[in-house]
Each structure stands twice: as C-alpha cells, then as structure tokens.
Amino acid sequence: MSRIEKKFNELKELNKKALITFVTAGDPNLEGTKKIVIQMEKDGADIIELGIPYSDPIAEGPVIQAANERALKNSIRIKDIFDMVKDMRVTAKVPLVFLLYFNCIFKYGPDKFFSDCVSSGVDGVIIPDLPFEESDELDEVVSKYDVDIISLVAPTSKERIEKIAKRSKGFLYCVSSLGVTGVRNKFSTDFNEFFSYINKYTSIPKAIGFGISTPEHIKNLKGYCDGLIVGSAMVKQVERSSNIDEAVKNVSDYVKTLREAMDS
DSSP states (O other): OOHHHHHHHHHHHTTOOEEEEEEETTSSOHHHHHHHHHHHHHTTOSEEEEEOOOSOOTTOOHHHHHHHHHHHTTTOOHHHHHHHHHHHTTTOOSOEEEEOOHHHHHHHOHHHHHHHHHHHTOOEEEOTTSOGGGGGGTHHHHTTSOOEEEOEEOTTOGGGHHHHHHHOOSOEEEEOSSSSSOOOSOOOOOHHHHHHHHHHHOOSOEEEESSOOSHHHHHHHGGGSSEEEEOHHHHHHHHTOSSHHHHHHHHHHHHHHHHHHHHO
16 A cells, blocks of 8 residues: 555545645755655645656646746756655655656656656656556556556546546546646636546545645635645745745745645
C-alpha cells in the first residue's frame, strides 16, 4: 500500500478530506522549496505536489509559468530535485507527488526516472500532457516500480471517464474547469453531474484541482470529493514574498486557513 493510499484511508477513518498543496520545485530555490514543504506538512497539508520546472508547461496558467521561469533561472535539474526529496525524507512523512511533463521523463530516461522516484521517496506522478490513449507507453516501465500514476479527468471526458478512472492509482485528479491552471472566482461545472459519471466507475479517492483558492471554494467543493488541490494560489504566496523566510510564513498562514476550512 502506497503512502498516498494510506493517507486517504487514515483521513477516511477520521472523516476528513485531504488538503493537497502544490509548490514549484526550485522557486525561489531548492532550499526554499524544502523549507516550504516541511512547513506545509506541519500546518496540515496531507499530500504535497512538487512541480518540476519546464520551459513549455502547456497546462499551466501565468502564475505557475512564472514560477517555472524563476526556478529554471536557478539551473534546477531533476536530479537536484530527487536529491532534495531524499534529504527531506529524513523527517518528512507526507506523501509527495511530482507533476511534470512527459518530455522530462523521456529525456531523463523512464526506467531511471521511476527507479529514482522509489529510491528518493516520491510516491506518485502526474503527467498532464500524456493522453490516456498513449499512457500504455509507460506501462511496462511503471509496472516494475511502486509509484502511483495519477490520472486526470475533465468535465469533457464523459465517454472516457470509465477507462481513465479504472487506470488511475493513488487518487483521481478531477479537473474543475476547462483551460489552464489558475485562480478562478467561480466554477461553471455541474459537479453533481461530473461526479455522477465518475462515481459510477471507480471507488478510488477523488480530488478536485484547478482554480481552488479560497476557504469558500473549499467549503463549497469538499462535499463532492475526497480531497482538494490548491496550486496557483499557493504559488502566489511564494511569488509575493521578498525572501525565503517570508515565503515560508506566507505559505504557512495560507495552509492553516485552508486546513481550517477543510475541517469545519
């Protein structure tokens, strides 16, 4: 049983929902990322996504794109991020998930990539630009390693939801809205209809992501799912900070606010 599965089981027993947070690795730098992740865990993040910096992040809005650019200026390599994760694992128990694009895995070497996930302590991987129809390219490699490949479904995925949902491991990433990541004021998706399709085909934990940024969003959406993902709004806390200590504090205050909304 993976750390992700264990975490959702623990939360279910406590009648709680997962707060899943995101930070771009290397923004503002790797030491800052390490401090932010450790603080997120202390303040109640249940699962933490680490975005791997990439020059063409097609699923990302301007906030995370800018974070990628800041990280890439630090000449961050995937190997450096693996080393940071391994170092964090001395104390960090929180499930960690990489969000990255397929070309990053391809260039690193798929077998070496998933082997390093296991040896460093990465529990899951989200690959937003890998279509479901092409995901079997990784099956042979992934089957050798205990790493959850987390699938994404969108409101437009209706006729494909059954196949995607049955394939996902760890949790199913349910995209709240069409378009790229970014803070949204409101959601036009009919979540009752969306989740009626999803719940027909799988009992795997479901988490909603894209656009979630306020306690009100948390309160309005948590009833549909098992977890909520906060990405761009979390990265904004780093962006508006003038130094690492301020970034850690801003993220900490924000996570505490979201945790309170999740548990109320």
